[in-house]
Amino acid sequence: MQKAIRIGALVAVIGLLVGLVVYNILNPPAPDNSVWNAAMSKGDTETAKHHFVMYTDIFCPYCDKFSNAIAANLDKWEKDYIERENVLFEIRVTDINYRNGHSNNSRPAGIAAYCAARQNKFWDYYYALLAQMFEDYHSKGIGVDPYSQHIPDLPNSYFTDVAKDIEFDQDSFKQCVDNQETLSELNKNTAKAEKNLNGSGIPHFVFDKFVYDGFAGNWDTTHDYEQVKTLMNAGLSTK
Amino acid sequence: MGIRKVAETIFDRAKLGLFGFGKVFSRPKYAIFGIFCIILIAYILSFWQNGNGNWQLICSGLPLGDKLGVLGRVFLNIGENFTSLWGISIILLAILQGIVIAQLVFTWRHREKNAALDGASTGGIGAILGFIALGCPSCGIGLLTPILSAIAGASAVAMAETIGKIFTILAFSLLIFTILGLGYIDYVLASVNNRKEKHAKSN
Numbered sequence: 001m002q003k004a005i006r007i008g009a010l011v012a013v014i015g016l017l018v019g020l021v022v023y024n025i026l027n028p029p030a031p032d033n034s035v036w037n038a039a040m041s042k043g044d045t046e047t048a049k050h051h052f053v054m055y056t057d058i059f060c061p062y063c064d065k066f067s068n069a070i071a072a073n074l075d076k077w078e079k080d081y082i083e084r085e086n087v088l089f090e091i092r093v094t095d096i097n098y099r100n101g102h103s104n105n106s107r108p109a110g111i112a113a114y115c116a117a118r119q120n121k122f123w124d125y126y127y128a129l130l131a132q133m134f135e136d137y138h139s140k141g142i143g144v145d146p147y148s149q150h151i152p153d154l155p156n157s158y159f160t161d162v163a164k165d166i167e168f169d170q171d172s173f174k175q176c177v178d179n180q181e182t183l184s185e186l187n188k189n190t191a192k193a194e195k196n197l198n199g200s201g202i203p204h205f206v207f208d209k210f211v212y213d214g215f216a217g218n219w220d221t222t223h224d225y226e227q228v229k230t231l232m233n234a235g236l237s238t239k
Numbered sequence: 240m241g242i243r244k245v246a247e248t249i250f251d252r253a254k255l256g257l258f259g260f261g262k263v264f265s266r267p268k269y270a271i272f273g274i275f276c277i278i279l280i281a282y283i284l285s286f287w288q289n290g291n292g293n294w295q296l297i298c299s300g301l302p303l304g305d306k307l308g309v310l311g312r313v314f315l316n317i318g319e320n321f322t323s324l325w326g327i328s329i330i331l332l333a334i335l336q337g338i339v340i341a342q343l344v345f346t347w348r349h350r351e352k353n354a355a356l357d358g359a360s361t362g363g364i365g366a367i368l369g370f371i372a373l374g375c376p377s378c379g380i381g382l383l384t385p386i387l388s389a390i391a392g393a394s395a396v397a398m399a400e401t402i403g404k405i406f407t408i409l410a411f412s413l414l415i416f417t418i419l420g421l422g423y424i425d426y427v428l429a430s431v432n433n434r435k436e437k438h439a440k441s442n
Contacts (some may be wrong), residue, residue, distance in 0.1 A: 002356070145326075215292065
């Protein structure tokens with residue numbers, strides 16, 4: 001009897017594993033080739049040969065890890081991929097982690113990102129915010145994985161103060177963040193992203209026909225740019 | 240039998256289980272085999288640590304050299320795992336699974352096939368639960384999240400994080416239970432073997 005229970009449990013657990021793998025393979029996300037927000041893209045939207053999309057949430061640690069690796073090698077990355085390979089790189093910012101209850105900071109961060117995009121300064125703002133978050137939290141092991149300490153709920157001022165060195169209309173940006181003026185765009189894009197992700201997590205990358213989930217196995221950043229290059233080259237070489 | 244007596248029996252069996260574990264791994268061939276299993280499992284777990292990204296790279300149009308690079312980099316990930324509690328839990332899972340496999344081989348080779356099968360089923364459940372619990376649930380990356388999304392929608396990630404932690408605790412518990420259970424049997428087998436060897440020498 002005990003043996004039968006044990007074998008039954010083993011079969012059930014193996015069945016669960018196989019079921020999960022089969023489900024994941026049979027349900028790939030649908031492609032979406034339009035640019036959602038031109039200010040959140042790099043490259044030529046008209047003539048680009050390749051379209052590389054990253055679905056992200058600013059409070060998704062591994063999304064930030066990918067973007068920080070690019071920020072640290074920005075000139076080289078832009079020269080090698082945006083210019084030489086004529087890639088259109090687009091970031092689709094969501095507040096998925098706010099919706100799933102993982103981080104209340106995702107929403108104000110997403111709103112602020114779209115506010116910066118309104119003034120065509122998304123990239124300056126995005127990299128400044130990620131650098132600040134790395135300095136304040138990620139570099140200290142906070143908010144990096146399921147077992148680490150969570151990042152506390154941050155005030156709106158955290159997201160506006162980050163922009164103080166960016167040359168744009170500061171008052172208009174602050175008003176946009178405080179009044180949540182871009183919330184409807186964030187909501188609309190998050191809903192579209194959830195549909196496209198179809199259950200996949202973030203970061204989720206769609207590079208032409210190549211689809212990739214996650215980024216670099218753990219929090220060590222030594223080999224992150226190599227991993228970025230591998231991902232880019234996989235996108236370029238997958239027909 | 241009173242609760243105290245039962246607790247004492249369990250404690251004694253666990254103690255003997257640890258002795259048995261020591262007896263198996265004091266034999267060089269089992270120690271080497273155990274270490275090999277630990278490295279192999281640590282590699283497999285690290286390969287799938289953040290969902291199926293590495294697998295997607297292997298299936299991509301990358302040249303063979305780059306694909307080998309992806310496989311090689313997984314070894315670096317094993318070392319980098321020591322930088323976080325999450326990574327250390329993956330290493331611990333690999334160590335426990337490696338020990339169970341080495342103990343199973345020892346038990347099987349000493350003609351205790353029923354005990355080995357029992358250990359294999361319990362340890363197997365623990366190993367698979369540990370594998371399913373892998374991934375970064377805060378990012379929704381992992382095996383559990385997609386299916387939970389279909390059932391629970393937006394709350395899937397939070398659910399995956401909770402279920403992942405429960406599965407990890409279950410995996411650790413089942414593997415430790417298996418190690419102590421098999422260790423007890425191995426202790427008995429090793430003791431009988433020693434006596435047989437002494438008896439053969441004296442004759």
